[in-house]
Amino acid sequence: MNSIISGYLNHQPVPTDRKQNALTKRFIVPVLTDMQDMLMGLRRELDPGLARQYPFNKNIPYPVGRCEEITTAVRQHLLKRIAAPTTRAERALHAFRRQGGLIRPVWGALRERYFQNATQIGSLYVDVANDTVNITKPKVEIIPMTESGLEAIRNISHFCDIAKLYWKAEIYANLAAPSLAPLLPMIVLNKVSEPKLLSACPYMTALALHNHFRDAESWLETAPAMDVKAQATLLERVPMDLRPPAGADPRELAIDACREARREKRYLDPEWKQARLKDLARINSARQETGEEVSMA
Template sequence: MDSVKPCLPQEIAPVDAAQAALTAQCLGPWSNQLMAYFLTLRAETDAALAPRFPWAGGKAYPYGRCEEITQDLYARLAQRLARPSDPVTQALHDFVAQGGIVRSIWGVLREQYFQNALQFGGLYVDVSNDTVFVTKPQVEILPINECGLVAVRDLAHFRQTAERYWHATVYANHLAPTLAPLLPVITVSPGKLQPGLQSACDYMIDLMRRDAFVQAEAWLREGPVPPPELQLPDLPADLRAWTTDTRQEAVLACQRARAAGCQHDANWRSARVMDYLRSVGASKTGAGGTP
């Protein structure tokens, strides 16, 4: 029998019989109250974030702020769970205390766009449901098996979604070779996203590590070469290609990382993420629902 691969960060965790029963036992009696509860949290998040992030892709908040809204609300929820002071928070606290899964999740929603959400055992709670289509309800709560969120299968699935959602042109990352094993894709989306490396979310980074950069290497070898005029202006000099054969430089970065066992090295991963953050500074945008 094939072994089951462990969940990657931000991946939906399997809902077994125990999780399903715990969800029904602890959260089922509060199903009518959960929507109002998360809408209250969302109102707190909006009050904090709207002044900080007024525009994205030329559109007003909350458009494009899926990741920021989900992260902020998740942090607010954690503060409440630490000191339950109302029946719904107490029910969520008891659910966690008894082993209920609570995690931030990310993937492709209904094969249309990238989306962040929260998982509570057998429940899918999207607290930023209105960040792509702003006329939709702010919060959506569904059984996890009906939500339509799926993990990104591979780089081809990621590229397909980026092209559909961001109207992106997708290139191989030959501009920052040392980052290419983890961030092998460059997207260009005029009017949507600044040209940038993809994707610096935990799920995609660890998806590249899981096969020891094999699919990253294949894409870097075969994918479209960035046009000469395409630049990443904030990219530090030490991260830029230093030879004229930029394709080979990116491919070699994957091969060398694999040979050194970097796919298993958390310190190497952290160092590359810090390099990425140096390359974007305060303008960092991720794949998680950002337009």
Template sequence: MREASLGRLRPLLPNEPCLHLPAAERALSERHLLPVLAELEAFFMAVRLQLDPALERLQPVKLGKPYPLGQCLEIALAVEKRLRKVKEAALPPQAVPGWRAFKAFLRAGGSFRQVWGDLRGQYFQNAFQLGSLYVDVSNDTVVPTKPKVEVLPFEAARFGPVRCFAQFRQIATSYWQDQVYPNHVLPELAPHCPLIHVSKAGRIKLHDATLYMLAMTRSQAFEPSEAVLREAPMPRAVFERAKPKDTHFV
């Protein structure tokens, strides 16, 4: 009961990667999931393979890159939807033990959540938290030669929440190769979207208005936004290009 009461003190942010009730999550995972990690991976792989043809037809190219590159969210959401209605009869034999373990874990009260965060300080990633496990069903969306599915103990994945806009900017700079500046252009939006991104192609955009990032800064009384807005302004030439009368923001 003590763990549950502590968990209620700070509700999870939307899609926040976090073991909210670690003792309970680990106990259920040890009972239902850890003995069958290979079978679980086969189950999630089977679901991903069933969805790939339709997803590729739906969006064969995104931002100039062929499927599955850059489509981690699309794949994760499609898998989440399929998991609500997948039947044992529709699975290959090697996936059935993983499916049964997954269902038994959920029936016992285990958690399964779609999460988003900082993967190893290099990428933004959409994945799932299954009890005390990290489940990535779109592991090939940055490097297509990687396995499509990865299942790891959560701590081993080196996957965690984005805690501030400085952390967000650091990853965006390396992952997307954007130039990122304080949003001194649109003051009405700056508390909620405090960063302006300039892509390699020169496109200027706001890129922070996700449910998680909004909730993160609101939960800290907008201090994360204020911290980056206090930094030195963008170069004058960028500011002139970024002014709303000259640029369409998306």
């Protein structure tokens, strides 16, 4: 899938226009209650299997912290049902989509406090994992996109602001694996997990490609460096071929990697991107071997 779809990045919330408003009003609003019931039914159907697959998140039982996993699973099953509709809500969504109605994953900053995965259906914000922070909340929330408070992450600094609030984390320059810095310029550290590279989520990687790594380069120039002792736990998992050579300035290597990637137009090279993500997987595989949680909400 291309990073840019109809002028928008992967998983970027799309401002609603006249067409999406009209299609939503025509097809979705009349079956809104049916659609909510259907999504609740999907949660009841999928929750047992997801709970077995993801029983805990940092020692807290499912569904807390499993917004991405729940949202993805429900959306996948929803799209399968829409493709072969049998109920009133499914038929309405099928017709809605055939007429150009938007059904897409979205991710961003929710009310400037959280990272949020959701689904945009026309002019509606659909959260099928509304109980993953506070389990007393309804599992499904459907509201107008304009009232949701969801907005796209603007740049790395904006990402850091949300991460500090949501994860109670500190963000540092990636000086541990500088060749990955164009796509993964950050290291996150909080009190409950070891340091890890960020961010491999679809939107943030698309944003890095879209701005030709200029944001990463600029941010890396002044971003704080992690304490040597704290970074050592990450370096232990970084393969030797990705570590900065002895005697080299890792910050300069990271900045130069951004410039080189731009000169070589790596923002147009999907194989280059996949190679960097495979390098990240090599680092993360060491964490999996120790049993540490890899994913972040």
